[in-house]
Amino acid sequence: MAIFLDETTKVVYQGLTGSTGRYYGNLNREYGTNIVGGTHPKKAGTDVDGMPIFASVADAKAETGCNASCVFVPPPAVKGAVMEAAEAGMELVVVITEGVPAHDEAWFYNKLAADYPGTRLLGPNCPGIINPGKANIGITAGHIAKPGGPVGVVSRSGTLTYQAVYELKEKDIGVTTSVGIGGDPVPGTNFIDCLAAFEADPETKAIMMIGEIGGSAEEEAAEYIKANVTKPVVSYVAGVTAPPGKKMGHAGAIVSGGKGTAAAKMEALRDAGVQVGLNPTEAGDLMAEIVKNL
Amino acid sequence: MDLFEYQGKQFFAEYGMPVSPGEIAFSVDEAVAAAEKLGTPVMVKAQVHTGGRGKAGGVKFAATVDDVREHATNILGLDIKGHIVKRVWIEKASDIAEEYYASFTLDRSAKKHLGMLSKEGGVEIETVAEENPDAIAKIWVDPVVGLSEDDVRGWIAAANLPEAAVEGSVDILQKLYTAYVEGDADMVEINPLILTPEGVVHVLDAKVTLDGNSEFRHPEYSAYDETQTRDEREAAAHEKGLQYVGLDGSVGVIANGAGLAMSTLDVVNQVGGKPANFLDIGGGANADVMAGALEVINNDPNVKSIFINIFGGITRGEEVAEGIIEAMKRVKIDSPIVIRLDGTNAQQGRDMLAPHLGDALMMEPTMLSAAEKAVSLVAG
CATH class of the missing domain: 3.30.1490.20 (ATP-grasp fold, A domain)
Known part of the structure; x- marks a missing residue:
């Protein structure tokens, strides 16, 4: 068991014909992800390194029965790609692309919520999702995660996700699923979605949650944990020392008007019974203690 | 991207809003x-x-x-x-009878656009929110559904604007929403929105923040970009396409990914150092990007040591190594470099760097030990 994705998930890649899509499509296939091919409106019938290209996601579904898509198209094309995948009935749409306009994100988030409730969107601007040893959709280096659990990982930041699962592997701790929800203002899947799924997943025994400054997603997650999560949670929040008013790379990562500070987030998490590490290594140590006593 | 008031007014005028x-x-x-x-x-x-x-x-x-x-x-x-x-x-100059407040921004918790309207304009809205929160009428707009004239009328009624201001406000607020959506703004704010003694509603100030991610469909953004205020270091980094924020410490920081870069600043602080900057070289950083980043850091006179913290996902270890070796050939780096390299093709990168290690370039196995090393080098 794992959340959102397993080895039976059939994935089509929108943007497989581009250099980034091709590179990661190949890596994901080598990892064991069940990739049915890619899409390109003008290149149907051709292939990319043996992966067939279909004209559209709907065509790919008709031919292969795929139920998930991974989006690597450039920012201007993301809105169209997400809607194409949702209309074709994809259950999971993972958008790796960085730099999507916030108004587009807000629009397709609400459109999906209203008209395509069966489609789970992950991202945009996320590293993807990995079910170690089984399937990997996105740009996570597969070898850094140890398969088998018992820890579920959810994070707003790509490289910090890698850091977290790698710290766990160094301590010989496995991961059930690692989900990168992305650092954008309107992520398709949020902390609470992942916490709920990990809480329900019998293989996941503990949860690692990596947050960062900006917004109030960590505070909302803390409230949810307090009321709904029985499994132990360890957290780390990046940006303790970030100065207010400066955007730290991610569109979401900014402390403004005294809100969204790491200190406030850590306080809310501690208040919910979460163990908070001050850096990724410390968070890994805290998790190692928990796993030892499971 | 923040606009100056006059640029904000020109932006509003494009959407038919009355400005002076x-x-x-x-x-x-x-x-x-x-x-x-x-x-x-x-x-x-x-x-x-x-x-x-x-x-x-x-x-x-x-x-x-x-x-x-x-x-x-x-x-x-x-x-x-x-x-x-x-x-x-x-x-x-305008004659002012009353001052109001109006804005739109994205409410990330609700995942809807949030409009705020208040009869108590002319002061900071945070002050109103604190002292008299009931004076702010809020409206949440689903981006798919949009904002209708009826919605706006209900909103104005909730804010208790006087009868004389209603028609003018209906017009301006609808246009403000259009400007916010079509102009791809992160935030639009009018403070104050005024009612003149003659009964005319008028835009007296403009605060606009545009979404840099939307520049591809807004050629007009480039003119605004030229007038952004950046310190010299930030301007140099911006030209190279790097995400850079100047700070006032002495440990130069280069990392890949915003989260890891922020985390690197945290760790440098925790071991007793002060970072000189935030610098995210992003995903897929190649040799040129790394060389450019090192040049920017090297030009900061406050930097006494450099901490390169890379966890490869899209970024590949051998490219990072190549970039560092190339940069050290291209420019004379004045401060010692400490590197920590993990992730995609990390071993390959470490092997490439091995023959270059010495006083100018050091390698550490973990993020913490590398931070400690970089901080100790500042002290000399």
């Missing part, structure tokens, strides 16, 4: 010429990317051209919260 005629001036003579052309009385307003201009003496009423000369002389060059005034906006 005015001209931008970079010198006292230009300010005087603008006032003569517009006819007094005028307002002389400092153009800076920060609030609190009025309190700092950056906004003055000028009844005569002589007043304009005096105020422009005082305001140009003024330091407002660290921003030096380089331009003033000369605008036809």
